[in-house]
Amino acid sequence: MIRLIAQDDDLELSDEQVSKITFWLLEFLPARTCEVSVGPSASIVVPDQDRGLEDLTPGLLRQLETIVGCALIAN
Structure with a gap:
């Protein structure tokens, strides 16, 4: 499982941000689903990711952080 939490506790994601994150x-991951909590305390969970953070490349993480607008912390 991959679980990412927004570093900004007050962050709330828009529908457009959720769509981009999901896309x-x-x-880019071998996953069938992902769950995005819009916030506050926005989070992203990819439950069916067997290898965990191994498949989350630095480039993909940077892209997600750009969409979200803050750092994401693996939890």
């Missing part, structure tokens, strides 16, 4: 994760 990037499902396009």
Whole structure:
């Protein structure tokens, strides 16, 4: 499982941000689903990711952080 938490506790994601996050994760990870909590305390969970953070490349993480607008912390 991959679980990422927004470093900004007050962050709330828009529908557009959720759509972009979902696209990037499902396009570039071998995953069927992802769950995005819009916030506050926004989080991203990819439950069916067997290898965990191994498949989350630095480039993909940077892309997600750009969409979110803050750092994401693996939890």
